[in-house]
Amino acid sequence: MVTQREVAKKARVSIATVSRYINKVGYVSPEVKSRIKKAIKELNYIPNLVARSLKLKSTEIIGMIFPDIENPFFISLIKGAEETARKHNYNIMLCNSENKPEKEQKHLEMLKSRLVGGMIIIPSMSFKRALYESLNNENVVFVDRSAGLENEVCLKLDNRKGVAIAIDYLSARL
Structure with a gap:
């Protein structure tokens, strides 16, 4: 299963930035959003809702x-x-x-x-x-x-x- 860490590495951003993008919290620039979106698509990332709900x-x-x-x-x-x-x-x-x-x-x-x-x-x-x-x-x-x-x-x-x-x-x- 692909993690946020792998998405962050591919998009060349921090894990916190990927988290902000996924959770729609805080500011993420349009250019960075585009890189994260591309990385998510290429890696076929699916958020782990169980982990999120526990947190x-x-x-x-x-x-x-x-x-x-x-x-x-x-x-x-x-x-x-x-x-x-x-x-x-x-x-x-x-x-x-x-x-x-x-x-x-x-x-x-x-x-x-x-x-x-x-x-x-x-x-x-x-x-x-x-x-x-x-x-x-x-x-x-x-x-x-x-x-x-x-x-x-x-x-x-x-x-x-x-x-x-x-x-x-x-x-x-x-």
């Missing part, structure tokens, strides 16, 4: 726990999350709890162990608040159902208002 203690993955993969409502939320995540260079790891708190717990433990960058959680109908009490709320967003935690971020969907907007729209056209 940063995070990944470019957002875990998403939802209660029912067959429900069109959740499918549309998943599609929207995936499209938006992609725009920000994140990937979504999907976890279907099948409305079972025990599956929700297993997914939560797995996501925490994988060092995901954040979580979007749509709790099951019969979730247990204690399940979420150990979460660090700053990288967690609950959707549609609150977990009842202090300082949680919860996006509530206003279905009543949504239907009212739909009726207003249709009545204006009829």
Whole structure:
């Protein structure tokens, strides 16, 4: 596997400069960018995301726990999350709890162990608040159902208002 050290040597720059280029942090001159890009292509360099995630203690993955993969409502939320995540260079790891708190717990433990960058959680109908009490709320967003935690971020969907907007729209056209 090709390393940043080899890319730096071929591009005649420091490893720190290669790191800044790859991570898009700090200034790298256009001429140096061109040399690094050429070296990466010639060496077929692929960044080691595992090493990066261990160093940063995070990944470019957002875990998403939802209660029912067959429900069109959740499918549309998943599609929207995936499209938006992609725009920000994140990937979504999907976890279907099948409305079972025990599956929700297993997914939560797995996501925490994988060092995901954040979580979007749509709790099951019969979730247990204690399940979420150990979460660090700053990288967690609950959707549609609150977990009842202090300082949680919860996006509530206003279905009543949504239907009212739909009726207003249709009545204006009829």
